Amino acid sequence: MTQLNNAVVKKSEAESGQGAFLRAPMSIPAxxxxxxxxxxxxxxxxxGAQKEAISVTVVDGMLVVRAPMTPIHGEGAAVLYREIRTGAYERRFTLGEGIDRNNVDARYENGVLALRLLKSEASKPKEIVIR
Amino acid sequence: MLVRFEEHQSFDPLIGQLLGFGRDVDSLYDSSFESPAVEDAAFAPHLDVSENKEEVVVVAELPGVKKEEVKISLEKGVLTIKGKREEDTTSGDARGLLREQRRGKFARMVRLPYEVDAAKVSAELSDGLLRIVLPKAEAARAHEITVR
Known part of the structure; x- marks a missing residue:
């Protein structure tokens, strides 16, 4: 449980609704x-994000992922029905102490951004040898 | 609440033709909106429908889905998108902390607003967006009438 609290999962300010309405239309990636x-x-x-336009940054202990959403309808098209959100993707995760902030690997494939955050040496599980 | 497409036989050029969508705008916000159109599906992908003079374009969100896993069919003016998203991307020793992504079987049906030329339908899956282009049948295209 401690590990979970220390870790990356925390709902962002945007997710809890505060401040969300002050910004441009935004979609929170599942x-x-x-x-x-x-x-x-x-x-x-x-x-629908474009690999080149995705930004992944670590600011003040937060991992921030942002990407503009590319318009999906051609110019002059009339939209009859809309469920797909427009605007930008944004999501924030609070990083715990046990994460090596300089070692984040990111890949974008099939519309999914995969991030790998390495744990810092101190927070890796260690087996203790019984003598 | 599951809204079946049989209930939408009547044609309303703006909204009535679409599945999983009731007759009034309020239903945009009720739970039927999220219901799979086919009963054994785990989820129904979100989609947009647009048109231009020549074609109807359906775009569906299918992140994490491989193109081999998507089946598209067209029958009696109803377009069906079906398939499967892999259950889990994590390896055996990983422990799940948060799970929001929709996985498993998906299905969605859309009643098309125009008659289309089924032989000329094309589809492309790129960056998690499935784009289906359905050329309108000759009879459904807008024709300009010259006044003599």
């Missing part, structure tokens, strides 16, 4: 987070 001995793995659904 995310899966899991943990192994060495790393935290984050998968964010971001269909």
């Amino acid at each position: 995310s899966d987070v899991s943990e192994t001995g060495e790393a935290y793995l984050l998968h964010l659904d971001m269909p």
Whole structure:
């Protein structure tokens, strides 16, 4: 439980609704987070983002993922029905102490952004040898 | 609440033709909106429908879905998108902390607003967006009438 509290999962200000209405239309990517001995793995659904336009930054202990959403309808098209949100993707995760902030690996494939955050040496599980 | 497409036989050019969508605008916000159109599906992907002079374009969100896993069919003016998203991307020793992504079987049906030329339908899956282009049948296209 301690590990979970220390870790990456925390709802952002935007998710709880505060401040969300002050910004441009925004979509919060659905995310899966899991943990192994060495790393935290984050998968964010971001269909229609462009790899070059996705930004992943660490600011003040927060991991911030942002990407503009590409317009999906051609110019002059009349939209008859709309469920897909427009604007930008944004999601924030609070990083715990046990994460190596300089070691974040990001891949974007099939509309999913996969992030791998390595744990810092001190926070990896260690087996203690019984003598 | 599951809204079946049989209930939408009547044609309303703006909203009535679409599945999982009741007759009034209020239903945009009720739970039927999220219901899978097919009963054994775990979820129904979100989609947009647009048109231009020549074609109807349906765009569906399918993040994490491989193109081999998508089946599209067209029958009696109803477009069906079906498939499966892999259950889990994490390896065996990973422990789940948060799970929001919709996985498993998906299905969605859309009643098309125009008659289309089924032989010329094309589809492309890129960056998690499925784009289906359905050329309108000749009879459904707008024709300009010259006044003599």
